[in-house]
Amino acid sequence: MPDETPAADGGVPAPPPAVALGVFGHSVGFLVSQVGAATARHFKDALAELELEPRHFAVMRAIEAAHRQTQQLLAENLQIPASSMVALLDHLEARGLVARHLDPTDRRIRLVELTAAGHARLETAVRIAMGTESLICRGFDAEEREWLIARLQRVASNLGLAAGVHPGDGGSTGACGPAPTERPRRPPRA
Amino acid sequence: MPDETPAADGGVPAPPPAVALGVFGHSVGFLVSQVGAATARHFKDALAELELEPRHFAVMRAIEAAHRQTQQLLAENLQIPASSMVALLDHLEARGLVARHLDPTDRRIRLVELTAAGHARLETAVRIAMGTESLICRGFDAEEREWLIARLQRVASNLGLAAGVHPGDGGSTGACGPAPTERPRRPPRA
DNA sequence: TATTGTTATACTCTATAACTATA
DNA sequence: TATAGTTATAGAGTATAACAATA
Numbered sequence: 001m002p003d004e005t006p007a008a009d010g011g012v013p014a015p016p017p018a019v020a021l022g023v024f025g026h027s028v029g030f031l032v033s034q035v036g037a038a039t040a041r042h043f044k045d046a047l048a049e050l051e052l053e054p055r056h057f058a059v060m061r062a063i064e065a066a067h068r069q070t071q072q073l074l075a076e077n078l079q080i081p082a083s084s085m086v087a088l089l090d091h092l093e094a095r096g097l098v099a100r101h102l103d104p105t106d107r108r109i110r111l112v113e114l115t116a117a118g119h120a121r122l123e124t125a126v127r128i129a130m131g132t133e134s135l136i137c138r139g140f141d142a143e144e145r146e147w148l149i150a151r152l153q154r155v156a157s158n159l160g161l162a163a164g165v166h167p168g169d170g171g172s173t174g175a176c177g178p179a180p181t182e183r184p185r186r187p188p189r190a
Numbered sequence: 191m192p193d194e195t196p197a198a199d200g201g202v203p204a205p206p207p208a209v210a211l212g213v214f215g216h217s218v219g220f221l222v223s224q225v226g227a228a229t230a231r232h233f234k235d236a237l238a239e240l241e242l243e244p245r246h247f248a249v250m251r252a253i254e255a256a257h258r259q260t261q262q263l264l265a266e267n268l269q270i271p272a273s274s275m276v277a278l279l280d281h282l283e284a285r286g287l288v289a290r291h292l293d294p295t296d297r298r299i300r301l302v303e304l305t306a307a308g309h310a311r312l313e314t315a316v317r318i319a320m321g322t323e324s325l326i327c328r329g330f331d332a333e334e335r336e337w338l339i340a341r342l343q344r345v346a347s348n349l350g351l352a353a354g355v356h357p358g359d360g361g362s363t364g365a366c367g368p369a370p371t372e373r374p375r376r377p378p379r380a
Numbered sequence: 381t382a383t384t385g386t387t388a389t390a391c392t393c394t395a396t397a398a399c400t401a402t403a
Numbered sequence: 404t405a406t407a408g409t410t411a412t413a414g415a416g417t418a419t420a421a422c423a424a425t426a
Binding site: 024135138147148155 | 214215216217218219220221222223224225226227228229230231232233251319322323325326327328329330334335337338339341342343344345346348349351353354355356357358
């Protein structure tokens with residue numbers, strides 16, 4: 001694969017009609033990243049008509065899967081910081097899609113659940129997700145689609161990804177680093 | 191696919207060990223988005239040791255493909271705003287990887303080209319990209335990999351993507367919208 | 381006046397730490 | 404003192420508009 005650049009034809013300037021990045025357009029890494037970003041954006045745009053973002057969708061699905069969860073557990077499972085979870089749930093609660101109930105045994109805890117409207121909205125969102133799925137899979141038969149899913153699952157496994165957890169964009173400057181001694185981040189207020 | 195939620199087993203709380211999002215872990219859309227984001231981050235982290243980001247890599251590849259391009263043409267081809275291109279080229283120029291030359295016939299124009307160091311660095315970066323490729327493709331034979339690439343190219347085509355152009359994350363609030371009457375964006379300075 | 385490249389700024393997003401209330 | 408949730412703020416990233424130089 002190292003030789004394929006058309007620059008070896010002498011020294012002709014030869015301005016290409018478009019960018020000659022075809023070589024990397026022929027790699028799994030580039031394609032999966034390009035297609036993944038475009039798919040995410042398509043879904044985001046389609047979901048916007050429900051006043052939801054993909055993370056709201058993920059939160060609602062997680063609540064549906066296990067009713068009356070703690071906010072903290074929810075945040076932990078989805079790998080979202082607790083303070084972001086507050087904002088996400090505020091958004092959903094303001095639209096009447098989820099409800100926060102005080103735990104009678106421990107009044108620090110809020111148990112979260114979907115309302116009837118939340119269930120209905122989630123059903124519509126699932127239909128939108130299926131619409132995105134059928135758009136991007138246009139031209140595939142069922143067997144091909146299953147094959148593709150299996151290969152993508154293997155790639156996910158090669159990357160050490162947890163099933164069903166979408167890491168989003170991750171931290172900008174290597175969010176995984178434990179920062180042994182540096183990263184002053186934010187000085188404590190005086 | 192609609193019925194598979196384990197919530198129909200009565201009313202048992204049944205706290206799941208992990209999040210029960212397995213249903214969407216079995217869709218091309220979710221997987222390609224999840225895997226694409228993780229692949230992009232892996233590549234970004236690997237590239238960081240060269241003091242480069244993926245967009246620098248894309249810019250260098252585009253310059254290599256067509257030497258002595260206008261900054262504007264470069265920005266247009268890669269679908270990056272011109273002001274961002276300035277910052278990217280500043281970064282590369284400060285490290286001696288690219289050089290900006292004044293066009294003798296039109297002194298408004300800067301023609302950009304890779305230095306010798308830039309070529310060398312790009313070669314290393316390509317090797318890093320191939321490392322990411324072989325990591326994510328672990329366990330695939332050549333035929334499977336080609337098959338996967340072909341399917342991903344079809345998905346890209348279904349999404350209307352231009353070959354070789356990575357749209358990144360796109361605009362936060364629907365960057366594709368022409369904004370007929372609204373979006374005050376930024377009021378002109380007084 | 382139009383165009384190329386540059387600088388400046390405003391906006392969005394999000395993670396961190398302080399804070400409140402409960403235990 | 405420790406924990407659940409909340410609020411506030413700092414920082415990064417980036418797109419838009421103004422600007423300077425040249426045509």
